[in-house]
Amino acid sequence: MNNNDVSIIGAGLIGSLLGIFLQKRGLSVSVYEKRPDLRLPEYAPEGRSINMALSDRGWKAIDELGLRSLVEPYAIPMYGRRIHDEHGDTTFLPYGKENQAIYSISRGKFNHMLVDEAEKNGVQMKFDHHCKEINITDTSIVVQNPDGSTEKNTPGVIIGADGAYSSLRDAMQHQTRLNYTQEYISHGYKELSIPPTKEGEYAMDPNALHIWPRGMFMLIALPNPDKSFTCTLFLPFEGAKVCFAKINDRKDLDTVFKTYFDDAYALMPDLAQQYFDNPTSSLINVECYPWLANKSMLIGDACHAMVPFFGQGMNCGFEDCYILDGLLEKYGATSWELVFEKFQKIRKKDTDAISKMARDNFTEMRDSVANPKFLVRKKIEAKLHELYPNEWIPLYTMVTFSDMKYADAYAQGKLQDEIMDRVMDDPTILQNYQQLNYEEIIRQVDTARMV
Amino acid sequence: MNNNDVSIIGAGLIGSLLGIFLQKRGLSVSVYEKRPDLRLPEYAPEGRSINMALSDRGWKAIDELGLRSLVEPYAIPMYGRRIHDEHGDTTFLPYGKENQAIYSISRGKFNHMLVDEAEKNGVQMKFDHHCKEINITDTSIVVQNPDGSTEKNTPGVIIGADGAYSSLRDAMQHQTRLNYTQEYISHGYKELSIPPTKEGEYAMDPNALHIWPRGMFMLIALPNPDKSFTCTLFLPFEGAKVCFAKINDRKDLDTVFKTYFDDAYALMPDLAQQYFDNPTSSLINVECYPWLANKSMLIGDACHAMVPFFGQGMNCGFEDCYILDGLLEKYGATSWELVFEKFQKIRKKDTDAISKMARDNFTEMRDSVANPKFLVRKKIEAKLHELYPNEWIPLYTMVTFSDMKYADAYAQGKLQDEIMDRVMDDPTILQNYQQLNYEEIIRQVDTARMV
Numbered sequence A, B: 001m002n003n004n005d006v007s008i009i010g011a012g013l014i015g016s017l018l019g020i021f022l023q024k025r026g027l028s029v030s031v032y033e034k035r036p037d038l039r040l041p042e043y044a045p046e047g048r049s050i051n052m053a054l055s056d057r058g059w060k061a062i063d064e065l066g067l068r069s070l071v072e073p074y075a076i077p078m079y080g081r082r083i084h085d086e087h088g089d090t091t092f093l094p095y096g097k098e099n100q101a102i103y104s105i106s107r108g109k110f111n112h113m114l115v116d117e118a119e120k121n122g123v124q125m126k127f128d129h130h131c132k133e134i135n136i137t138d139t140s141i142v143v144q145n146p147d148g149s150t151e152k153n154t155p156g157v158i159i160g161a162d163g164a165y166s167s168l169r170d171a172m173q174h175q176t177r178l179n180y181t182q183e184y185i186s187h188g189y190k191e192l193s194i195p196p197t198k199e200g201e202y203a204m205d206p207n208a209l210h211i212w213p214r215g216m217f218m219l220i221a222l223p224n225p226d227k228s229f230t231c232t233l234f235l236p237f238e239g240a241k242v243c244f245a246k247i248n249d250r251k252d253l254d255t256v257f258k259t260y261f262d263d264a265y266a267l268m269p270d271l272a273q274q275y276f277d278n279p280t281s282s283l284i285n286v287e288c289y290p291w292l293a294n295k296s297m298l299i300g301d302a303c304h305a306m307v308p309f310f311g312q313g314m315n316c317g318f319e320d321c322y323i324l325d326g327l328l329e330k331y332g333a334t335s336w337e338l339v340f341e342k343f344q345k346i347r348k349k350d351t352d353a354i355s356k357m358a359r360d361n362f363t364e365m366r367d368s369v370a371n372p373k374f375l376v377r378k379k380i381e382a383k384l385h386e387l388y389p390n391e392w393i394p395l396y397t398m399v400t401f402s403d404m405k406y407a408d409a410y411a412q413g414k415l416q417d418e419i420m421d422r423v424m425d426d427p428t429i430l431q432n433y434q435q436l437n438y439e440e441i442i443r444q445v446d447t448a449r450m451v
Helices: A013-024 A056-064 A068-074 A107-120 A167-175 A250-260 A271-277 A313-331 A336-366 A372-387 A395-400 A406-425 A429-435 A438-450 B013-024 B056-064 B068-074 B107-120 B167-175 B250-260 B271-277 B313-331 B336-366 B372-387 B395-400 B406-425 B429-435 B438-450
Strands: A005-009 A028-032 A051-054 A076-078 A080-084 A090-094 A102-106 A124-126 A130-135 A140-144 A150-153 A157-160 A179-194 A209-213 A218-223 A229-236 A281-289 A296-298 B005-009 B028-032 B051-054 B076-078 B080-084 B090-094 B102-106 B124-126 B130-135 B140-144 B150-153 B157-160 B179-194 B209-213 B218-223 B229-236 B281-289 B296-298
Touching (some): A005 A013, A013 A028, A013 A056, A051 A107, A051 A313, A068 A102, A068 A107, A102 A107, A107 A124, A130 A167, A167 A296, A218 A336, A250 A271, A313 A336, A372 A429, A372 A438, A395 A406, A406 A429, B005 B013, B051 B313, B068 B107, B076 B218, B090 B372, B167 B281, B250 B271, B336 B406, B372 B406, B372 B438, B395 B406, B406 B438
Parallel strands (some): A028 A124, A080 A209, A157 A296, B005 B157, B028 B124, B080 B209
Antiparallel strands (some): A080 A090, A140 A150, A179 A229, A179 B179, A209 A218, B076 B102, B080 B090, B209 B218
């Protein structure tokens, strides 16, 4: 056992990025991944990528490692939401100020690049290596090698970056007093795709995240560099007028799409094939504590898997890596117990906050964005932010375009929400919102902050 | 696959009892247990039994099967709590009316008897059979036989009676959208023992549950037929003045026992050996939903493990069996999907309620019972129950000496608690409690019920 010897489980986005951070600190890092090397040509079938929305917290970690120039060519800026109503009319709602954007990027390509970079830095990337057993007490891993043989390793520490279904967390759940909650939401999702036009162009505005909000369900679309869009359909699994359980054949499918997503439907020539070929996936929220046990620790989705509706899962995991790296800088790269303890204490309330906000944002995305009052509310908030850039920062901006602590953003957002609820209670607000007394609103924020 | 063919996982108290219920319905039941047959002499080392507190809900299931006469010889009635203060003085607090008792019974002996009875009824009891894999989709189990060989079975249904660390629940957690929470309390426990006196008699009153309540921790003792008592010490694991982490040698141990449990200490000649030989165990609360997936279902601790402070874990599991049997009676012994669905819908809110009450009762046991105001409160409640036996039933009585739904008991208990809080707010209550206007108190209950 050597404190310098770090085993990371999982070579996804978080595991690969963390590998780079730790190797750069002079540690000796091995990353075990049960799946085959995702860079092999047979691994990623065409057109089956999922898109991530990279935003400021993610970029901050990328910048810390000096990787921005590698990432940028793959990242398509989305400056706002483009909301599609049932008649095909659209409204554009900026995410922030001019030039503030979130970036659509393919999970597969991004991961490929990070794995390359990790290897370049000396990280041992071990694909097709399956962790069969993890022992928390002696910090050992039994790994099954690609040839089927097994070996037992005893690294200095184990870090589980192995996602929502983490095997390290499973081991902790059975071997330690882990408090643990997993909760599925009633909705599932299915990936679909909008191909480029015959002319080889984007079929819609590429610099927006497209949303078809329909109350209890929604469709979204994010642009890809190959001029296609990856769409995600979110529906209840069952028990609703429109749900996965009630779409059993092409006729059911066509009816739903023609009724609710007609403009998207027109752009999806092979909808039925995609719909019935692609799996329906579920959405889980995971919370647990503690994140560490002896010399093992969880990071990213492994300890705080969240629903995707704030686009923060990856960004939050990258911020985890950035913060962990900062603690290693401060306390020394081998004071693991201290660093792990500090890490979970600092971070838990923030990941609880973003998990909560991600669930809340589902309601906003599928419902409120279709509401005229909501659009006016966003405009008032944008104006307040323009006039008082430090006193009023919209929640979305605090989460997406800043690195303030998620828990502080959540608290500040609640306070602003209460004030905005009162502003919107005025029955004449839709007519008169341009004559508001903004100074008076800001005074309410200051008063509330002092209480 | 045959609907009549039932596999139960776990041959503990619940699995064995359920086996008898189902076999009596004409079903063909196999019970798989990974541990060796607990009836083998080498299995149960002397003096290492845990005591259960059998009460009305448990007896009801036993009576339904006509087993009372088999159980009674092993069951020692405890008519109340005997509270030991720090000077060795004791107070007796009846659990209910005269002759109402809970019964101390050894888990091992009770389990032994139920396994015998299950076999007598034709249940296939398969000890040393380890379920290595459970597949929810095709309702199959891969079992490892005692000789190490494995076989795959496909019963009609699988019922997981395999406790707080259920392997069926694990399979559901990985294969289905199971909402799941496990939470450890900050306290652990350690079994200790008070032997018979030199004269071969009980060292204390055998017809009581003895408690040494000390605020943040406590000791309890239950009688055994061999004139010994099984004691359980509940302490925080760490971070308190008195906790397991701070008892590291005989001197630490003696100091704690002499300071807080001096009268018990005098009765425990081999305390140190027991303390350092016996493991420290943790206490978990488990909640999940749904309890069923396809043709598999959880029962007892597997779906609702609770902390032991209301003495209801086993009783609640037995009531599960009784209710499930009633549904099989009503809907036919092979309408499994319907029966499972009804069962979880009926039962979930009740098991949530008793889990909550069990946690609440920990505070009462270790803290309130040492408080003079609490003793007066109990006396007022007992008097109310005596005067108005149907209008005022103390919570403990509703839970322990009735079969009313746990959720109804919880709601009624909350209502009574609020009224009693107001009664106890009177600063002169300790002096004047015998002159209370009981009729007025009952009128408040009636009014609150109507709201």
